[in-house]
Amino acid sequence: MLEISNHDLSGEEAYWLVHMQQALALAENVTSASPNPRVGCVLADGSEVVGTGWHLGTGEPHAERMALLNAGDRAKNSTVFVSLEPCCHVGRTGSCVEALREAGVARVIIPVIDPNPLVAGKGVQGLVDAGIDVIRLIDFESQARAINLGFFKRYESKRPYVRLKLAMSMDGRTALANGESKWISGTESRKDVQSIRRLSDAVVTGVGTVLSDNPQLNVRDSAGVKPVGQPLRVVLDTQLRTPVDSRIFDAAGPLLFLFSGEGDAVVDRAEALRARTANVERVKVCDAEGRADIASVLKLLLEDYGCNEVLIEAGATLAGGFISEGLVDELIIYLAPKLLGSDGRPLLDFGEITSMDLAPRFAIASATQFGEDLRIVFKR
């Protein structure tokens, strides 16, 4: 496999940049394919695109197969631009390496190697063994990884990619002392939250938020864009205190309650919640306070529910737990130009930090204005 930088491309090869960019854009358009990656594919004959495809999730054809089908006879001798190394294993759908070999493509261009150990370089080797040239455009690697942060995290850290979203006032408060938090942020910010939910495989909250805000936590039709799928909504509810008439049951989308409390009353409440079509599971691992152990919750979501990307939308208690455990990859703050005063609820509730060296640190990744608010994205 040749590894080439964009600066080394000249003449006809300059089209490669355009085709690779299109393959990445097709991948980016997929809301979620979890537990699989978002993948886009473009087949080209010189400057001309002869086929396109993308992958919509488990059981659906892979992007390469869709593009081959779309190109028909024109796939022969074409150059294939795919946003991730093609797979070489036979899962629910056949191996893409085999499909590309059968179609007689001339060359495959990728930005990044698949982290899944079943593929991880074996796809490239399979193509080379079939006499197909393989080129990796190294300058597209970070863009390709950014489209599949959760998929890479799954294989590189055995965890989902975790975003924590909070709306706060200028003085760092997330609710009034009486619990009211509707609305700290404005309509534009709340629309933006819908787009983050749409990318998420699960939205996790705590029972404190359910009791005070009565949220739905699903993806709703916003800005004229119809939601494609709904994320799994997860409520960490130690004693199953969620009322059965909560709005969360009325909204579209799957629902999971995780509890750890004991006793007949909890068993009865579990039955009542199940009757409202929710999955209700007892967690296997608890923290020192007998609540769900959050690292284990993430493991459960990754392994049993196929979640690559998880969004936390909770109050200071659960949000603070995720931060103090070092489990947040991305912190998204909507800063509203309001002051709620020192009696308001804090942003995060976690134990005392005794030295500046021990303070959890993030770097600012972006700052964007939404209406009157500022969205600041911090990454670890």
Ligand SMILES: NC(=O)c1ccc[n+]([C@@H]2O[C@H](COP(=O)([O-])OP(=O)(O)OC[C@H]3O[C@@H](n4cnc5c(N)ncnc54)[C@H](OP(=O)(O)O)[C@@H]3O)[C@@H](O)[C@H]2O)c1
């Ligand atoms: N501004 C914002 O972005 C925003 C977002 C959401 C909520 N809020 C506001 O936040 C307030 C609610 O805050 P909150 O802190 O009570 O709610 P929370 O963090 O959503 O829920 C906390 C509860 O979750 C349960 N839980 C289960 N496992 C847990 C674990 N491992 N760690 C921590 N908690 C776990 C606990 O219930 P048990 O006590 O039964 O064990 C705990 O009391 C409301 O006023 C709401 O309006 C603001």
